[in-house]
Amino acid sequence: AKVLGLSLPDTQPKTVGEEIAEYYKNLLTDIGVPTTLKEIGFQHSQIDQLVEGTLAQQRLLGLAPKQPITKQDLRIIFTEALG
DSSP states (O other), X not given: OTTTTOXXXXXXXXXXXXXXXXXXXXXXXXXXOOOSXXXXXXXXXXXXXXXXXXXXXXXXXXXXXXXXOOHHHHHHHHHHHTO
16 A cells, blocks of 8 residues: 555555555556446346356466355356446
8 A cells, every 4th residue: 555655554454455446446447447347348148158257267266265156256246347
């Protein structure tokens, strides 16, 4: 947070993470990079395809902080990522 110029004294780690995520989202928006799946052309009707395609990537899913990750977890993530 300090490197980014964020002053967050005595802040909980979760709050710091949220502030850093918001900083990066704003940065991406400022430079014109899409921040939602909708902005790059995905639609709600494609969520099941995204879930199935993701489940095929077990090597990457193994890096997820929550284990095991379920289809429902992925549906929630993709629904929120649609924006």
